[in-house]
Amino acid sequence: MRFLYLLSFMGCVCLELYGGSAVSAGGIGNRYFLEKQRFLLEILHHVHEPLLNDQWRSLGERLVSDKTQYVVYNDQMADFYEAFSRGRLVPREVYYNALYPEHYRQSLGLYYFFYHTRDWITLWQNICWARVHVNPGLFLQALTQVLLKREDYQALVMPKIYELWPESYHQAVTVRSAQNFNFANWIRQQNTFTSQLQQEVQQILPQELQPIHLEGNLRSSTKWFEAMADVRILRLTEHQRGQNSIQHLTEDIGWQSYWYYINMGIAQTENGSLELQEWWYSQLGQLLARYKLERYGQQLPYKHFTLLDAANMGTPHLLTWLNQRFRLVTPTTTKKVTEALEALETNVAEAISTRRYILSNGSSIDLEAGDNWRIGLSQLFPFDLTKLQMESASEPQLLLDLCTSVRSPDFYYYAERVLRSYRWYRQALQHNIKGSVGPTDLRIEAMDISPLITYDEPVDVDLSNLLHARHFHFDGHFMWPFTLQQRQYRLQQEPFSFSLQISSNKTQSIIIRLFLTTAENGGSVNREPFYQLDSFLTVLYEGVNRITRDSRDISGLIGDHISLTELHQYVRLAEQEEFDFPLNISTPNCGFPRRLILPRGGRRNPLQMRLLVVATVYDFKARQANELNCDFSKGVSRWDELPLGYPFERYLEEEDEAERLVGDHTFWQPVEINHVDRFPRL
Structure with a gap:
């Protein structure tokens, strides 16, 4: 996660247009781009409600069925069209979940009806048709996928999922307050100072x-x-959150949406390689480590989870777009997931003990021969939506929805068990990495770091899609007269910097990896979480070197993005030729929030933690990809050929610890994290 490259949309990103005209010139969207961007925002506006725009409704009367209008017309498209013809599409009123096999198959068929179109006109009509006739969740899934996967449409800005689908990211009391808001009544009551509505909005x-x-x-x-x-900015006061001390992390919309987007990016990726599997598991390990560090800072148990811990977390107060209440998990789901995990653990244990694995085609392979251990790894450990599916449930559950799964405490219990098997398999069967990994003729002598400070920061979150669509249509025209924001407080941190003093006997290039872990000094490192804060390439010269790094330079992290309302208003201004609309106006979807890399510090007593610095040899095999924008078609970025997450991609035995974590190429630094109160609550 820490070594992803931040790539911009700026440059020569081209979209397909009417008549083949260019969309962008010098990174600025032209009128053809702006027409598409405005259409996208209008079609996604209140996606959970019936479409009110007559123009788009009339365009969406028919799905384009002419096979010549598609580059490819595959079996998934044929199956989708047959389901539509027979009236067997997922009903609009049914709760959609991509982890349900029938839902996923239909979203895949619709995705290909979007992806394989020859021109914008066909795609335009298909989008309008799907917006009118298809289940909103299924429609949003397929449209998100095509905008992530088709290079000629990647410049279009897709609003963030927690603004398009706010119901899954905010408490039920917030959702209902927004849905019950009536702008006309609010205007009439402005002079009624005792009005409860006035106090709330x-x-x-x-x-x-x-x-x-x-x-x-x-x-x-x-x-x-x-x-x-021309927009009135209305603010809904924050409703009291739950009292659980970990909720400031698990309820953070950036934390939740990160997991959603990396799964969306990997889904339907043609290059479903072992590298993507390794990257997915490294991200899962990062999330688990970061979650454990937050629990450690809150003085909660963090070394080992049980389902009993999850059961004591309380009932969530979340709604889906159908206003159904999410449950943590049903007994049936717990049973099925537990059985699947037990089967995985049994298969992994058998593979380790016998050194053999029976493939899906019935043949047996020797896991110690060549790279056969990689084949076993790919078949044992699923990582994409085609293999992470469950039977349909009768009601929404946090664990089984990609929008909410990291909000479920069960997620971390199951993730820990899966990662335990994953790392044991690699420890037992992966060829050990020895030789030139640890650089020689250098010594990390000292580390200085600026104060680590966290605080609670006020932020306004756009809830406009929760308001009724009728507020935004006047005389058949779409308008955006006001926006509803909610004031929330979230974890934030001060930028920090660190410097390393490294002596070297020669000029050499090295990779520095920086990990944050607990202050525990005893016991096995396998029981402690190691969260990778940073990794970067640097050059050492003969003599003493001072290497300085700023937290704002860490790759793969993102700041705050433009909101749904502001995005629409900027497009409107650009169409009036009063604003040059930049093609990098939004943040990448698969970036991790920069403000969440440190756990909340201590208020009275600083939170004691440690940093681990590990230097490895640079082998000149770095590769830059575009995964920050959820584009995995060309793989992922990496500095070298070491496993992602090195040196913690496997369980470390004593000799491994001595080789990987002890020596002149490593350095342990105690640190303190303080939490300060900077903003009074409204």
Whole structure:
């Protein structure tokens, strides 16, 4: 996660247009791009409600069935069209979940009806048809996929999932307050100071919107005030969150959406390679380690989880778009997941003991011969939606929804068990990495680090898609007269920097990996979480070297993005030729929130932790890919050929610890994290 490259949408990203005209010039969207971007925002506006735009409704009367309009017409498309013809599509009112086999198959068919279109006109009509006739969740899944996967449409900005589908990311009381809001009544009651509605919803000035600093400084320019001039900004006060001390992490919309997007990016990726499997498991390990560090900081049990721990976390107060209440997990689901895990653990134990594995075609392979251990790894450990499916459930469950799974405490219990088997398999069967991994003729002598400080930061989250669509249509025209934001408080951190003093007897290139872990000094390192904060390439020269690094330079991290309402207003302003719309106006979807890399510090007593620095040889095999934008078609970025997560991709025995974690190429540094109160609650 830490060594991903931040790539921009700027440059020569091209979209397909009417008549083949170019969309972008110098990274600025032209009128053809803006037409598509406005259409996308309007078609996704209140995606859970019936479409009110007559223009798009009339265009979506028919799905394009002419096979010549598609580059490929495959079996999935034929199956989808047959299901539609026979009236067997997932009903609009049914709760959609990509982990249910029938739901996934239909979303795959619709995805190909989007992906394989020869031109924009066909795609345009198919999108309109699906918006009118298809289950909203299924439609959103397929459209998200095609905008992530087709290079000619990747410049289009897809609003964030927690703004399109807020019901799954906010408490039920927040959802109902927004859904019950009536703008006309609010206007009439403005002078009624005792009105409960007035107390709950207040109009604020544009400059009061938080955070002020977005990626690209989009809230600090005069153009932003021009764009928002005709929009009333209303703020819904924050409702009290649960008392669980870990919820500031698990309820963070950035934390939740990160897992959603990396799974969306990997799904339907043609290059479903072992490298993607390794990357997926490294991200799962990162999430588990980060979660454990937060529990450690909150003085909660963190070394080993049980289902009893999960059961004591309380009942979630979340709704789906159908206003059904999420459950943590049903007994049936617990039984099925447990049985699947037990089967995995049995198969892994047998593979390790016998050194053989029976493939899906019935043939047996020797796992110690050549790279056969990799074949066993690929078949034993699933990582994409085609293999992570469950029977349909009668009601929504946090664990079984990609939007909410990391909010479920069961997720971390199951993740720990899966990763335990994954690492034991690699420890037993992967050829050990020896030789030139640890650089010679150097010594990490000292480390200095600036204060590590966390705080609770106020932020306004766009809930506009929770309001009824009728508020936004006047005389057949789509308008955006106001936006509803909710004030929340989230974990944030001060930027920090560190410097390393390294002596070297020669000029050499090395990779520095930086891990955050607990302050525990005894026992096995396998029981402690190691969260990779950073990795970077640096050059050492003969003599003493001072290497300085700023937290804002860590790759793979993102800041705050432009909201759904602001995005629409900027498009409107650009169509009036009063704003040059940049093609990198939003943050990448598969980036991890920069503000969440440190656990909450201590208020009175600092949180004691340790940093581990590991230096490895640079082998000149670095590769830059585009996974930050959820594009896995060309693999993932990496510095070298070491396993992702090295040196913790496997369980370490004593000799492994001595080789990987002890020596002049490693350094342990105690650190303290403090939490300060900077912003009074409203």
